[in-house]
Amino acid sequence: MLREITESSWIVVVLAVVASLVIGGLLIIFADPAVAEAARYFFARPMDTFAAAWEAVSSAYTAMFRGSIWNYSGDTFVQQFRPFTETLTMATPLIFAGLGLGIGFRAGLFNIGAQGQIIMGAMLGGWVGFAWHLPVGLHLLVAVVASMLGGALWGFIPGILKAKTGAHEVIVTIMLNYVAANLLAYALSTDAFQRPGSDNPQSPVVDTTAQYPLILGESYRLHLGFLLALAAAFGVWWLMERSTWGFRFRAVGANPRAARTAGMNVSFGIIAVMTIAGGLAGLAGSAQVLGTEKALTAGIAGSFGFDAITVALLGRSRPLGTVLAGILFGAFRASGPTLQVAAQLPVDIVLILQSLIVLFIAAPPLVRFLFRLPTPTNEKVVAA
Template structure:
């Protein structure tokens, strides 16, 4: 009987188990990259803490004879610094009362409020393909208009606060309309226009604060009168906490932005224009209208960030009314992946870092600049996801592998 060739059936590829698929999705997700970026930033912060600590430097002088002293001093420095930051931003374990213990967290939420507003606006722009750098100017103009309504107008009760908040949103919307209109009608690049408008807004505020109508009586410094009490955001938890109702409005805006971008036809148009303007135009969508509306909405939200400042925390206009909020909000939006929930969480993280600065300086005796370095390294790692994946040996997403192939 002659031998016959036996042809083996090709083996079917093994289907990975559901657990492995879930693990793979987690490892390839952008959310994990964000978390690892924060972790990497905290590690770099720990290195700087060790370098800046005097006890560590003293112990390192005799490291080879007693290495345990140096390692112990390093651990104590890192633990002490991050404990101080926790107590300054989340919960003060040294406080005598529960109210005093949770006050740091209310301060964190207060500082996060304008970042939520501005980050939401920038996130809408990013998803629509517009890189808006003008939140700083939009905050200034919004705060200027709303603050003027707050201290120059005399309106009854809650109406005064409502009109002042609308004034803030309107001021920011106007300042967002300008680059949106120029982008839609002339093709002017929104990055250049918004950066220029930031300086225009700051100098405009400087000029206004030199006028008698905007100057506080008896003051030569550039500071406005205090906003009327009925035009200020009421305190949310009583006079012993700084948190005001602007935070509630910010959370409401986050829900509104989620609905706009994920559930509304207008939000779908924004996302379509951002993904492929040519295809959106072919489908009958107006790219020009979408560009203008995105910048107006983003500006209005940035203007509300100004309301958190002038009607909530500062209660008057100064040249530093916007601080660095407009630029920090860019990082917040990127860290939150331009999604409302992510933006809120990222804003709280940055609010906590800001709130922890004084505690780090007083309790740990370390420079507050370490907080700024942590924030800056977060920006660096968020801007370079491949770097984060390389550091932590995370697999690249499938679509990146296909492009590389």
């Protein structure tokens, strides 16, 4: 099932997004008070209902566009362009974590632990950022490496348990998410992590020498982490498509028994995949603590680790697809405030759209049924 989901054709992925937007539009119509009022006299003046429905949907999706791509109502170019930079900023941790999860999916491992790996990466990188005082350049490098090592450690644990004891990676990674979250909550109550003079669970601000530089200046929050995420995507592409390790990872995912018969070390492959995936998720934590938030809080990881699962699936576990899916979900996140203010709709609409995308991505046959697409030959063979 995992292979079918991650190898779905691009047309199925695109249509899954389209179907989600259509159903989301219907939900917006049903929830809009103006549409409900016009529907009371539908048979007397039906066009009023259709006009109210169109106004509800168009205002919602226009607000999402203004909040994530281009705010044409802004007075200055900075105000107009800022939504797109916010989209890219929100997309950065999703791309990092989605790349790591994608590697695991292609290796036959369903890693649900990106949330905990992001937290551990943010904890270690943030601690280096505010507790160490190093020269410019070196400090950022050490903090980024620390974030990657924190996430890699949290990926190594389920990897070695899976390889050596057969423990299921889904269960282990889910449990480690809770361990990481509670470890962060405890750390923020200690003197080593708590901001001096404050009783709130937050760390000191990381030194400016450990912060990702802003790409477009002080007017925007977009930082160097986004370019690093693009570089990581290229690195993952090279690893999985051009390197011997990538071939072994894919072979293990396709058929572990055949890979073992061919002389491949399957246990090492599992450990390596989970460690690399954790390291990439740790970089997502660095994007948060060294770039966007600049301090550790209990919600530093948000829901990025869980959203990254959808990003990886939507991107078919391929680097380019993951980058594009990450930007799409970054747009969803960035559009939330504008959706609430301009369209007077709850931000839950965005969550519903994301959930619908997950539903359709997880059920390619459902998308093919809705749009009357032919069943691929390989599925016909399996069915036979």
